Amino acid sequence: MKQKAQKVGRVRAAVLGWLGRPFGLTDVEAWASIGQRNAAGANVSDHSVLQLSAVWACSRLISETIATLPLGMHERRQGSRRPAPQHHLDFILGAQPNADTISAVFWESVVAAMLLRGVARCEKLLVGGRLVGLQFLNPDRLSRTRLGDSWEYRYTDDFGRQRVIEESRIWSIPGWSLDGKNGVSVLRYGAQVFGAALATDEAAAGTFKRGLMPSVWFKYPNKMSKEQREEAREFITGRAAGAVNAGRPIILENGMEVGNLGINPVEAQLLQSRGYSVEEICRWFRVPPWMVGHTEKATSWGTGIEQQMIGFLVFTLGPWLKRIEQSIVKDLLTPAERLRYYPKFAVEGLLRADSAARAAFYSVMVNNGILTRDEVRELEDRAPMGGNAAVLTVQTALAPLDSLGSNTADQQARNAMANWLKDMMASTADT
Numbered sequence: 001m002k003q004k005a006q007k008v009g010r011v012r013a014a015v016l017g018w019l020g021r022p023f024g025l026t027d028v029e030a031w032a033s034i035g036q037r038n039a040a041g042a043n044v045s046d047h048s049v050l051q052l053s054a055v056w057a058c059s060r061l062i063s064e065t066i067a068t069l070p071l072g073m074h075e076r077r078q079g080s081r082r083p084a085p086q087h088h089l090d091f092i093l094g095a096q097p098n099a100d101t102i103s104a105v106f107w108e109s110v111v112a113a114m115l116l117r118g119v120a121r122c123e124k125l126l127v128g129g130r131l132v133g134l135q136f137l138n139p140d141r142l143s144r145t146r147l148g149d150s151w152e153y154r155y156t157d158d159f160g161r162q163r164v165i166e167e168s169r170i171w172s173i174p175g176w177s178l179d180g181k182n183g184v185s186v187l188r189y190g191a192q193v194f195g196a197a198l199a200t201d202e203a204a205a206g207t208f209k210r211g212l213m214p215s216v217w218f219k220y221p222n223k224m225s226k227e228q229r230e231e232a233r234e235f236i237t238g239r240a241a242g243a244v245n246a247g248r249p250i251i252l253e254n255g256m257e258v259g260n261l262g263i264n265p266v267e268a269q270l271l272q273s274r275g276y277s278v279e280e281i282c283r284w285f286r287v288p289p290w291m292v293g294h295t296e297k298a299t300s301w302g303t304g305i306e307q308q309m310i311g312f313l314v315f316t317l318g319p320w321l322k323r324i325e326q327s328i329v330k331d332l333l334t335p336a337e338r339l340r341y342y343p344k345f346a347v348e349g350l351l352r353a354d355s356a357a358r359a360a361f362y363s364v365m366v367n368n369g370i371l372t373r374d375e376v377r378e379l380e381d382r383a384p385m386g387g388n389a390a391v392l393t394v395q396t397a398l399a400p401l402d403s404l405g406s407n408t409a410d411q412q413a414r415n416a417m418a419n420w421l422k423d424m425m426a427s428t429a430d431t
Contacts, residue, residue: 044198046116046139052197054278057292058285063111066320067104070094070346074077077340087341088131089332098133103143111320112176115285118183122171123155124332131332134171167330173327176319197277211408219257284317313347321345348379367395 001248049055070096075084084090095104113120117139125133141156174183187194218236278294288308289295328343348361362379365371369392374384384390 031101044194046187046188047118048198049187049194049229052194052277052281052296053294053326054197054281055194055285058282059115059288061291062115062285062316062320063108063285064343065350066111066317067107069321069349071103071107072346073341074344075341084341089328089341089343092133093328093343097122098135101136106134106136110173111140114173114183114320114323116185116187118185120173121153122173124169124171125166128171130341134409137165137170169332171327173324173325175196181233186284190281193277193284197281200277279398288312313350317347321347366393369394 041255050059062341073084073090073093075079075087093103097103110120110122121139123135123137123140124131125135137155141152145152145154149421151170152169153167154162155165155172156162174181176184178184178189218232220232224232257304278292279289282289282292282294288311290308291312325345326344329338362371362376366373366376372392373389374386377384377389
């Protein structure tokens with residue numbers, strides 16, 4: 001009995017080591033994360049789909065773009081809105097969520113989990129009831145169990161130690177949802193598309209491994225012994241099979257004939273199938289194919305690129321940014337703070353690499369009295385100049401806003417000179 005218990009314990013330890021965490025029969029998320037078969041026969045999981053270049057590119061494009069956008073807290077005060085760097089969440093969200101992670105890496109992990117798993121979960125790090133940090137929880141190591149009206153979360157760290165995390169300390173950011181509570185996993189609903197793409201890649205790899213040749217048969221005029229068949233198979237495998245032997249001539253002896261059992265890759269449209277898989281995957285992530293390097297049916301040149309970038313910002317990034325911002329307000333701010341503070345992604349950060357577009361944007365904002373020159377210098381990480389650089393101006397002679405419609409000293413002098421000249425010309429005409 002003791003040996004049987006030890007054997008069961010070893011099996012359990014091996015399973016836990018392979019899975020990374022324990023889970024029960026009712027843990028739907030855990031079983032879904034293991035992977036599922038599809039019509040193409042490929043095993044689909046978050047790890048296997050990342051082997052597809054399109055999934056890798058789409059998930060990286062969205063997560064890295066969001067991670068590089070400036071995120072900070074803002075404040076409503078006296079009818080105006082302004083940055084609130086004094087709020088403790090401003091540093092946590094925009095600079096360093098915890099002692100081991102910078103904000104860019106943190107948000108990459110969060111958005112990637114939302115994209116692939118449908119939800120991202122983080123642990124609130126509290127000291128005396130005050131939020132001092134956020135720790136991303138690896139979905140592969142997190143399990144949850146329903147206990148009455150609440151959830152029990154169990155997390156296994158890198159050393160195999162398991163601990164229970166209270167539900168109140170869990171920050172969940174769901175993705176697109178059907179029930180208003182739980183995010184939808186793209187892996188579960190797109191398993192057929194991802195499985196077909198994986199199967200296509202495997203077929204392509206096998207084709208290249210065989211030297212771009214379909215199945216081939218060799219025919220000898222006479223019956224061969226077992227030894228002769230093995231010798232012929234070794235000879236053919238070593239001299240004709242594989243990409244390294246492509247183009248290498250082979251000598252047919254003793255009346256041997258060669259024929260094909262299949263069709264070539266062009267006829268099978270293998271490359272077209274792989275291209276179609278890229279387009280299908282891009283639809284699931286709502287990413288323009290040209291942004292992941294697939295430009296077969298689209299152009300990445302000309303004026304259309306700007307409109308496509310705007311579409312990517314509005315239709316792809318916009319919903320994810322809004323979910324994160326609203327989730328921060330709901331779970332990380334107190335009821336009193338929600339009336340005064342709010343988080344905001346600065347989408348202007350996308351102009352960071354485009355100096356011409358950035359200059360045009362600043363010019364319009366300054367000339368229309370929306371930003372001061374000192375505010376623009378602050379956005380460019382330059383020291384303020386003070387004086388008139390902190391005054392709002394408009395394009396009309398760059399006059400201060402509070403003087404519009406009134407006669408300044410200069411304007412009065414010009415009017416007086418014009419009236420004097422007018423009187424002089426009138427008197428000259430009379431004489």
